[in-house]
Amino acid sequence: MSRFRPLPLAFYRRPAEAVARDLLGRYLVRELDGERLALRLVEVEAYLGRDDPASHAFRGPTRRNASMFLAGGHAYVYFVYGMHWCVNVVCGAEGQPHAVLLRAGEPVDGAARMAELRELGRPPRRREIAGGPARLAEALAIDRAFDASTLWRGPLRLTHGDPVADTEVVRGPRIGVDYAGEAARWPLRFAVAASPELSKPLRRG
DNA sequence: TCGACGATCATCT
DNA sequence: GATGATCGTCGAG
Numbered sequence: 251m252s253r254f255r256p257l258p259l260a261f262y263r264r265p266a267e268a269v270a271r272d273l274l275g276r277y278l279v280r281e282l283d284g285e286r287l288a289l290r291l292v293e294v295e296a297y298l299g300r301d302d303p304a305s306h307a308f309r310g311p312t313r314r315n316a317s318m319f320l321a322g323g324h325a326y327v328y329f330v331y332g333m334h335w336c337v338n339v340v341c342g343a344e345g346q347p348h349a350v351l352l353r354a355g356e357p358v359d360g361a362a363r364m365a366e367l368r369e370l371g372r373p374p375r376r377r378e379i380a381g382g383p384a385r386l387a388e389a390l391a392i393d394r395a396f397d398a399s400t401l402w403r404g405p406l407r408l409t410h411g412d413p414v415a416d417t418e419v420v421r422g423p424r425i426g427v428d429y430a431g432e433a434a435r436w437p438l439r440f441a442v443a444a445s446p447e448l449s450k451p452l453r454r455g
Numbered sequence: 456t457c458g459a460c461g462a463t464c465a466t467c468t
Numbered sequence: 469g470a471t472g473a474t475c476g477t478c479g480a481g
Contacts, residue, residue: 331475332465458479467471
């Protein structure tokens, strides 16, 4: 099935804003214990590296953000609030720390296993499986072990999926980056308008 | 349905 | 020593 063919390296070697838009509808695929878990990406955010006060790379390289400086096509996985993991797709050329935060996805394969991994202790509502960056990471059992991993091959991959038309895409300000001043309002959050599984509502405009 | 709040710790200053 | 690219719960409406 061509939907599960990995995206080519050239896909990632562009500025984060372009990659973010094109990631909508693609599949994030995780091989776990011989089972395929797949999410259709419906919400992402672009972070523009050294030019972006909201980016973890704004102040240059540190131990935490080192993988952002790898060539596009790697993962940047970080730990926040003492308990959550979040997954980014590194973009651009090596040394250009652009990245796209994966904020929400709809289960395509392995929804039951994802629900277990979320450990909610009750049947999850749809958006509770992967409707949020930390939920998405937990649903696919992604943690520090995937930081700096390759996304074009290996147990965590990005594949062609079902690309979405411009008419289905909405954009708006990024979530949770008020500390970044004016940059918090840059419209770098992209979502599939029709999806019921966004981390937060995002209206057209 | 919504807003407030606490949990919890690696990383950076 | 301060702080987060968050989430789940709780109480009010």
